[in-house]
Amino acid sequence: MNEGFRLLDPVRQSAAVKVLRAILPAEAVLYEPEDTKPYECDGLSAYRELPMVVALPQNEDEVARVLRACRRLNLPVVARGAGTGLSGGALPHGKGVLLSLAKMKRILALDPVARVARVQPGVRNLAISEAAAPYGLYYAPDPSSQIACSIGGNVGENAGGVHCLKYGLTVHNVLRVRACTIEGEVVEFGSEALDAPGYDLLALIMGSEGMLAVATEITVKLVPKPHTARVILAAFDDVEKAGNAAADIIAAGIIPAGLEMMDQPATRAVEQYVHAGYDLEAAALLLCESDGTVEEVEEEIGRMTAVLKQAGAYDFRISQNEAERLRFWSGRKAAFPAMGRISPDYYCMDGTIPRKRLGEVLRFIAEMEKKYGLRCPNVFHAGDGNLHPLILFDANDPEQLRRTEAFAGEVLEKSIAVGGTITGEHGVGIEKINQMCVQFDPKELEMFRAVKRAFDEEGLLNPDKNIPTLHRCAEFGRMHVEGGQLPHPGLPRF
Amino acid sequence: MQEVIERYAERIRSAAAAKKPLRLRGGGTKDFYGQALQGEVLDTRDYTGIVAYEPTELVITARCGTPLAELEAALHARGQQLAFEPPHYGPGATVGGMLAAGLSGPRRQAAGAVRDFVLGVRMLDGRGDDLSFGGQVMKNVAGYDVSRPMAGSLGTLGLILEVSLKVPPLPFAEATLKLELPQDKAIEMLNHWGGKPLPISACAWSDGGLTLRLSGAASAIRAAQEVIGGDLMQTAQAEQFWQAIREQTDAFFQSDKPMWRLSLPSVAPPLALPGEQLIEWGGSLRWLASNADARTIREAAAQVGGHATLFRAADKSAGVFTPLPPAVATIHRKLKRAFDPAGIFSAGRMYPDL
Numbered sequence: 045m046n047e048g049f050r051l052l053d054p055v056r057q058s059a060a061v062k063v064l065r066a067i068l069p070a071e072a073v074l075y076e077p078e079d080t081k082p083y084e085c086d087g088l089s090a091y092r093e094l095p096m097v098v099a100l101p102q103n104e105d106e107v108a109r110v111l112r113a114c115r116r117l118n119l120p121v122v123a124r125g126a127g128t129g130l131s132g133g134a135l136p137h138g139k140g141v142l143l144s145l146a147k148m149k150r151i152l153a154l155d156p157v158a159r160v161a162r163v164q165p166g167v168r169n170l171a172i173s174e175a176a177a178p179y180g181l182y183y184a185p186d187p188s189s190q191i192a193c194s195i196g197g198n199v200g201e202n203a204g205g206v207h208c209l210k211y212g213l214t215v216h217n218v219l220r221v222r223a224c225t226i227e228g229e230v231v232e233f234g235s236e237a238l239d240a241p242g243y244d245l246l247a248l249i250m251g252s253e254g255m256l257a258v259a260t261e262i263t264v265k266l267v268p269k270p271h272t273a274r275v276i277l278a279a280f281d282d283v284e285k286a287g288n289a290a291a292d293i294i295a296a297g298i299i300p301a302g303l304e305m306m307d308q309p310a311t312r313a314v315e316q317y318v319h320a321g322y323d324l325e326a327a328a329l330l331l332c333e334s335d336g337t338v339e340e341v342e343e344e345i346g347r348m349t350a351v352l353k354q355a356g357a358y359d360f361r362i363s364q365n366e367a368e369r370l371r372f373w374s375g376r377k378a379a380f381p382a383m384g385r386i387s388p389d390y391y392c393m394d395g396t397i398p399r400k401r402l403g404e405v406l407r408f409i410a411e412m413e414k415k416y417g418l419r420c421p422n423v424f425h426a427g428d429g430n431l432h433p434l435i436l437f438d439a440n441d442p443e444q445l446r447r448t449e450a451f452a453g454e455v456l457e458k459s460i461a462v463g464g465t466i467t468g469e470h471g472v473g474i475e476k477i478n479q480m481c482v483q484f485d486p487k488e489l490e491m492f493r494a495v496k497r498a499f500d501e502e503g504l505l506n507p508d509k510n511i512p513t514l515h516r517c518a519e520f521g522r523m524h525v526e527g528g529q530l531p532h533p534g535l536p537r538f
Numbered sequence: 539m540q541e542v543i544e545r546y547a548e549r550i551r552s553a554a555a556a557k558k559p560l561r562l563r564g565g566g567t568k569d570f571y572g573q574a575l576q577g578e579v580l581d582t583r584d585y586t587g588i589v590a591y592e593p594t595e596l597v598i599t600a601r602c603g604t605p606l607a608e609l610e611a612a613l614h615a616r617g618q619q620l621a622f623e624p625p626h627y628g629p630g631a632t633v634g635g636m637l638a639a640g641l642s643g644p645r646r647q648a649a650g651a652v653r654d655f656v657l658g659v660r661m662l663d664g665r666g667d668d669l670s671f672g673g674q675v676m677k678n679v680a681g682y683d684v685s686r687p688m689a690g691s692l693g694t695l696g697l698i699l700e701v702s703l704k705v706p707p708l709p710f711a712e713a714t715l716k717l718e719l720p721q722d723k724a725i726e727m728l729n730h731w732g733g734k735p736l737p738i739s740a741c742a743w744s745d746g747g748l749t750l751r752l753s754g755a756a757s758a759i760r761a762a763q764e765v766i767g768g769d770l771m772q773t774a775q776a777e778q779f780w781q782a783i784r785e786q787t788d789a790f791f792q793s794d795k796p797m798w799r800l801s802l803p804s805v806a807p808p809l810a811l812p813g814e815q816l817i818e819w820g821g822s823l824r825w826l827a828s829n830a831d832a833r834t835i836r837e838a839a840a841q842v843g844g845h846a847t848l849f850r851a852a853d854k855s856a857g858v859f860t861p862l863p864p865a866v867a868t869i870h871r872k873l874k875r876a877f878d879p880a881g882i883f884s885a886g887r888m889y890p891d892l
């Protein structure tokens with residue numbers, strides 16, 4: 045991983061500070077290392093770099109002017125929301141500007157009749173649902189980080205949550221994004237209607253990791269809160285059985301509000317932290333939620349219970365009240381922080397796989413645990429196939445860090461090999477950039493670069509992330525050959 | 539089938555070299571839609587068939603030339619559906635044409651549009667290169683999302699070879715209700731119900747009558763009927779009704795006047811425009827059969843935060859799609875050039891310069 049250090053260029057820095065100070069108040073331009081230090085990394089803390097300058101605009105006009113100035117000075121710009129991203133998407137550029145949207149955190153309008161909210165990018169995901177709650181409405185995508193992450197960052201990563209199988213990802217719940225281009229032009233993607241003329245640029249901007257434009261205002265859809273929700277906690281003596289049970293629920297024509305799985309190492313890790321009352325002897329636990337009217341939930345819970353029994357669950361518990369429902373979920377929701385309790389560090393992976401290959405992938409991960417001598421509990425969005433293996437390691441030991449990275453790399457490539465993808469919701473960022481060379485061929489990568497140029501000709505917005513250069517892929521290919529494990533020998537290389 | 543791809547690619551490469559426009563076309567059921575039809579036809583129907591269908595993964599992958607009816611029949615046989623109810627507009631409709639047209643039917647208000655169900659595409663770009671984006675899994679943020687914007691691109695970005703779609707289950711039960719309501723009251727109630735957890739999956743208002751479809755668990759439908767009231771429509775009649783809305787065979791769509799498609803915020807009040815209206819999507823989609831001039835209609839739509847498309851008309855000189863603001867138009871042109879450097883694909887179908 046990188047050393048977190050590039051030599052600062054004082055002349056370039058003072059030029060940037062001077063220009064930014066003409067746009068922003070003095071306290072909104074940070075450059076002393078003790079002030080820029082809090083911005084040196086996002087949720088992927090193994091990668092660090094001090095930004096040359098941090099700019100904290102308060103409104104769209106300031107964002108536009110900062111971007112225009114950066115373009116004039118040829119300064120790279122990295123947008124940052126809350127910095128909870130897990131792929132280094134908001135990792136600063138040592139010779140550029142870290143553009144924090146944290147001060148732009150106002151809910152500008154909330155229309156309960158039209159069921160939309162217009163918010164600034166720095167608004168926290170959960171704050172939107174809290175503001176909508178008095179009207180019986182909420183914002184559906186609920187990443188586990190929702191108390192902290194920003195809606196701008198959600199757009200940047202197309203974030204999902206445990207309820208996204210039924211209610212969709214960020215891309216399904218945002219109507220419009222206002223954004224500034226690197227030229228400092230304000231553009232709108234989408235509209236307050238259900239579509240907009242022209243290409244669907246709203247879809248293109250989702251998950252674009254701050255590389256196409258900087259979101260300055262987001263209009264989200266609000267949906268009515270279901271009358272009630274209940275969750276089944278089902279225990280299995282075998283992980284593959286649990287995976288198959290998830291498939292059986294889908295095959296029965298049910299789209300549960302949530303369908304999540306944890307393996308035994310994961311439940312054991314979280315139980316000591318949250319005391320959810322999980323069965324620690326189970327090889328895997330499945331959480332199946334139903335929401336809707338009381339009668340509807342009753343009907344669906346009955347249907348799901350029948351399927352789970354058939355699929356070999358040896359124990360069930362059905363939440364009898366809201367407190368119990370939340371307790372059943374608490375372990376799953378707190379899975380990541382719980383890993384932080386039992387291990388100095390954890391490394392969260394994010395591949396999506398066809399659900400039917402789950403058994404194979406879990407066996408592969410178990411082999412990798414042995415090969416690299418590291419533990420790896422798994423939590424799984426079983427409904428949509430998004431797997432989060434969590435490698436436990438100690439970042440202070442460079443040797444462990446190296447093994448962790450190699451472990452993660454193999455799991456990502458396994459995800460591709462079984463017909464999946466290297467990232468379901470956390471993004472490529474800097475973390476998975478090498479594996480992009482495996483998932484896409486050179487012509488596809490070139491098309492991504494062309495898309496980038498259509499928005500940002502000079503490549504100033506979040507450079508070196510997400511889309512690898514030709515050169516980088518060539519380097520990576522060479523490394524792989526040296527390691528004697530070229531993943532796709534048939535693919536053309538440079 | 540690989541030889542078909544090679545044939546298409548060859549055709550594209552020579553068209554690009556000669557700068558001769560190509561018109562990508564499946565069954566031609568949507569020829570009426572969009573601006574000009576230019577260039578030699580490249581028939582996408584040779585590349586046909588379902589590539590993979592995994593009901594328990596909720597994913598189907600089909601080739602562009604697959605008849606839409608064949609795809610839907612395969613899904614229905616396994617209790618699944620295209621939840622956005624794309625209009626066919628004729629027996630010849632293909633999967634590729636459906637995606638390129640990007641049109642959704644009545645269930646869009648509850649389920650989402652075509653683009654919401656796109657998981658991945660395989661395409662030939664303007665260099666004849668065979669490219670794949672997205673994939674066959676439900677969640678995927680590797681690289682930019684190039685697949686979803688193919689929906690509604692009207693064949694201007696490339697030849698869609700294959701598409702992978704998310705295919706949810708059919709609802710357990712459905713019921714259709716009929717109410718008498720004037721337009722303003724209907725819009726008000728649609729928005730009011732929209733804020734309640736009711737299983738409304740489609741609506742159509744015209745001429746003082748509001749028809750609502752409920753979909754979901756039988757118990758939820760019964761509960762919603764209590765809340766909404768109205769008269770229950772016979773199942774067979776209801777199916778015919780929604781089919782006629784989806785396919786625009788309903789009497790409303792047989793008007794001689796130009797047919798406008800107004801996409802508006804659901805709360806927009808009734809627009810005082812001459813002509814007849816039919817409202818769908820909880821108030822967000824308003825069909826207008828009107829002889830009013832394009833400017834008046836576009837301004838009325840823009841005023842409430844929406845846009846107007848000249849959907850069906852003999853004279854399209856007013857422009858089919860609402861013009862784009864300059865900065866957005868620039869991005870469009872650059873994207874078009876990235877995918878289709880020689881500018882051969884369906885030139886002018888969307889905007890004169892794309």
Ligand SMILES: Cc1cc2nc3c(=O)[nH]c(=O)nc-3n(C[C@H](O)[C@H](O)[C@H](O)COP(=O)(O)OP(=O)(O)OC[C@H]3O[C@@H](n4cnc5c(N)ncnc54)[C@H](O)[C@@H]3O)c2cc1C
Pocket residue numbers: 086087122123124125126127128129130132133134145165186187188189192193194195196197198199200201202203204205206252253254255257258259260380381469470506
């Ligand atoms: C404990 C924990 C649990 C998590 N659980 C989930 C989960 O369940 N689901 C999930 O999807 N993710 C999850 N995440 C990951 C993370 O929270 C999400 O990716 C989130 O969307 C990031 O939001 P942020 O505001 O922190 O963005 P940041 O990390 O600051 O930025 C993320 C990316 O978006 C860009 N960006 C930020 N703001 C803007 C803007 N205004 N305009 C353009 N680009 C912008 C950045 O440049 C960067 O590339 C979790 C993270 C943690 C630490």
